[in-house]
Amino acid sequence: MAAKRKTPVKSRNPDLIRGVGKYSRSKMYHKRGLWAIKAKHGGVFPRHDPQPKATTAAEKPPKFYPADDVKKPLLNKRKPKPTKLRANITPGTVLILLAGRFMGKRVVFLKQLPSGLLLVTGPFKINGVPLRRVNQSYVIATSTKVDISGVNVDKFDDKYFAKEVEKKKKKGEGEFFEAEKEDKKKLPEDKKEDQKAVDASLIKSIEGVPDLKAYLAARFSLKSGMKPHELAF
Amino acid sequence: MPFKRYVEIGRVALVNYGKDHGKLVVIVDVVDQNRALVDAPDMVRSQMNFKRLTLTDIKIDINKVPKKKTLIDAMEKADVKNKWENSSWGRKLIVQKRRASLDDFGRFKLMLAKIKKAGIVRQELAKLKKETSA
Numbered sequence: 001m002a003a004k005r006k007t008p009v010k011s012r013n014p015d016l017i018r019g020v021g022k023y024s025r026s027k028m029y030h031k032r033g034l035w036a037i038k039a040k041h042g043g044v045f046p047r048h049d050p051q052p053k054a055t056t057a058a059e060k061p062p063k064f065y066p067a068d069d070v071k072k073p074l075l076n077k078r079k080p081k082p083t084k085l086r087a088n089i090t091p092g093t094v095l096i097l098l099a100g101r102f103m104g105k106r107v108v109f110l111k112q113l114p115s116g117l118l119l120v121t122g123p124f125k126i127n128g129v130p131l132r133r134v135n136q137s138y139v140i141a142t143s144t145k146v147d148i149s150g151v152n153v154d155k156f157d158d159k160y161f162a163k164e165v166e167k168k169k170k171k172g173e174g175e176f177f178e179a180e181k182e183d184k185k186k187l188p189e190d191k192k193e194d195q196k197a198v199d200a201s202l203i204k205s206i207e208g209v210p211d212l213k214a215y216l217a218a219r220f221s222l223k224s225g226m227k228p229h230e231l232a233f
Numbered sequence: 234m235p236f237k238r239y240v241e242i243g244r245v246a247l248v249n250y251g252k253d254h255g256k257l258v259v260i261v262d263v264v265d266q267n268r269a270l271v272d273a274p275d276m277v278r279s280q281m282n283f284k285r286l287t288l289t290d291i292k293i294d295i296n297k298v299p300k301k302k303t304l305i306d307a308m309e310k311a312d313v314k315n316k317w318e319n320s321s322w323g324r325k326l327i328v329q330k331r332r333a334s335l336d337d338f339g340r341f342k343l344m345l346a347k348i349k350k351a352g353i354v355r356q357e358l359a360k361l362k363k364e365t366s367a
Contacts, residue, residue, distance in 0.1 A: 094337075096337070106337075142336055142338065143336045143337075211338075215342075220337065232333070232334055232335065232336050233336055233337050
């Protein structure tokens with residue numbers, strides 16, 4: 001194919017009505033400048049011979065032809081977005097966890113990870129909740145905010161929280177007894193250091209507000225007479 | 234026991250049901266046995282059943298169905314707002330509203346304050362007990 005123009009040319013022959021152009025064939029020949037192209041190439045139109053095709057490797061015939069036609073599923077190019085963060089959850093908000101091991105604990109929100117989960121920390125020294133991922137649906141956002149400006153959370157993402165892959169061992173009778181011994185896995189030192197680094201400035205800003213430390217240390221629970229739909233958080 | 238608070242023109246009442254719940258309104262006219270025409274500085278003059286109203290002690294000096302401006306001036310003169318907010322009933326309502334709007338941290342601080350107050354009271358009581366027994 002000859003080289004394509006950058007912008008497609010609008011027709012030089014306007015329509016009088018659909019199907020009928022304004023200019024005749026001979027007039028269009030003149031308008032398109034074909035006489036000038038011919039003159040440039042000595043009375044003959046320029047010809048381009050077809051370019052030699054690049055030789056492709058000979059294809060082997062397939063081993064197996066399926067009996068019935070198999071339908072190919074439609075191509076899906078959808079990329080899921082992270083969950084929409086509720087408007088009242090901003091970095092530094094105190095959240096109440098509603099499920100899991102730390103049910104009822106009041107926790108500081110750090111950021112939303114690319115998977116949509118919320119990165120959250122106790123801080124660990126105050127209420128025992130480490131750097132942890134939590135789903136937005138299992139959380140009540142309070143209107144209390146903590147100053148989070150001194151904390152750098154850029155290095156945390158979902159890969160940081162992935163489970164450690166254990167090396168596969170060959171099955172043998174003696175191995176079963178040994179496997180039970182190695183039950184407790186120790187937390188690696190660098191994760192402990194990360195926790196301390198994040199919590200250091202957080203704890204300072206928490207201690208600046210009276211009663212906030214005791215607030216975060218206490219668990220939330222519904223007492224007699226508290227109606228959740230009437231409570232303001 | 235004789236009645237002390239009467240339905241009359243100028244009686245200030247508290248709305249206890251419906252869209253205007255918790256508002257103070259003035260009775261400006263009586264429609265019939267069950268309904269009154271009420272008005273307040275921030276609402277359109279409308280009729281309300283007496284069952285929706287609770288009468289207060291406050292009364293202002295107005296004629297039947299005054300213009301809005303006259304009503305507002307009369308309320309200022311009688312100082313309805315301050316009288317209400319200083320009365321024990323008015324103060325209780327204000328406290329109720331504030332407690333209902335507390336957020337979780339506020340409720341926590343309230344709990345700490347209650348415990349502290351109870352501790353102080355108990356200490357004083359123990360001191361008094363000691364004095365009387367000694």
